[in-house]
Amino acid sequence: RTAQALAGYRGPATTRDGVAVPVLANVQDGPGTRTAMVAHAEGVGLFRTELAFLGRAAEPTVEEQATGYADVFEAAAGRRVVLRTLDAGSDKPLEFATPPEEANPALGVRGLRIARRDPGLLDRQLDAVAEAARRTSTSPWVMAPMVATVAEAADFAARVRERGLVPGVMVEVPSVALLADRFLEVVDFLSIGTNDLSQYALAADRLSADLADLTDPWQPALLALVAATADAGRRAGKPVGVCGEAAADPLLACVLVGLGVTSLSCAAPAVAGVGARLSAVDSTACQEAARAALAAEDPRAARAAARAVLTAG
Numbered sequence: 001r002t003a004q005a006l007a008g009y010r011g012p013a014t015t016r017d018g019v020a021v022p023v024l025a026n027v028q029d030g031p032g033t034r035t036a037m038v039a040h041a042e043g044v045g046l047f048r049t050e051l052a053f054l055g056r057a058a059e060p061t062v063e064e065q066a067t068g069y070a071d072v073f074e075a076a077a078g079r080r081v082v083l084r085t086l087d088a089g090s091d092k093p094l095e096f097a098t099p100p101e102e103a104n105p106a107l108g109v110r111g112l113r114i115a116r117r118d119p120g121l122l123d124r125q126l127d128a129v130a131e132a133a134r135r136t137s138t139s140p141w142v143m144a145p146m147v148a149t150v151a152e153a154a155d156f157a158a159r160v161r162e163r164g165l166v167p168g169v170m171v172e173v174p175s176v177a178l179l180a181d182r183f184l185e186v187v188d189f190l191s192i193g194t195n196d197l198s199q200y201a202l203a204a205d206r207l208s209a210d211l212a213d214l215t216d217p218w219q220p221a222l223l224a225l226v227a228a229t230a231d232a233g234r235r236a237g238k239p240v241g242v243c244g245e246a247a248a249d250p251l252l253a254c255v256l257v258g259l260g261v262t263s264l265s266c267a268a269p270a271v272a273g274v275g276a277r278l279s280a281v282d283s284t285a286c287q288e289a290a291r292a293a294l295a296a297e298d299p300r301a302a303r304a305a306a307r308a309v310l311t312a313g
């Protein structure tokens, strides 16, 4: 039955009882966006802009950036696009943006923090995004990675609004989940990056195979941070998505929806599996599975508890 549902998935994604939960795609360029749209993604939930510039010595010009961004906006053909500003540093070093030597790059000048050293880099990227939006008559949402304080979010939001774009921030640092209500006073949406949020919440390198049990997205502490963020989104009436790897696991996707997340974004090949699974469960079962997973002792128990609830109905 699941294989059939998967092959027949056409979107838009809704739970069996009709709650719409857009399943979007994580992309890095125009061709990948076209593939994602063919796979019935309802838009782009994470456009990782830095990936096109890995290995480049010099900053791309505004024109080159605008052309690349416009390609993705065009490919999304009027659907939602959430563009992330350069996430340079740590696991994604950019020669023209990242500081050369840091003892702890994951805790260093990465993501939005590169704008402290070089605010012009962020401004030029936002100019390019605005130009691409103008050319394609689209209104992308624009979010910053590795935000830690409300002041950073407010400064970023002002720069984004100035250009007529919609500002948001990623929830990758636990401080944002803890003060999500205050962040939502200054931005229009939040997007939870579970890959980094688990790294920083559990203090375990996301690239370490030895610590994979700690960065497991089923860790109840990570689920609690997702729940706190989603609750704040509900209070503010603003969208809270998940765009980390967690959203690609169909069972966990149901739990995230049960925690109150309003959209999911995953790699294109995972879209149909997530959408098909959501269409087979009721939102109330998702909520019950979320409660069970949150109360579990460890990731394995959380997974088992969610599976028991979601395969029962």
Ligand code: PEP
Binding pocket: 046, 048, 087, 172, 192, 193, 194, 195, 196, 197, 243, 244, 245
């Ligand atoms: C994340 O951290 O979960 C995320 C989506 O961003 P990236 O994997 O690109 O760091």
Ligand code: MG
Binding pocket: 145, 172, 193, 195, 196
């Ligand atoms: Mg990240």
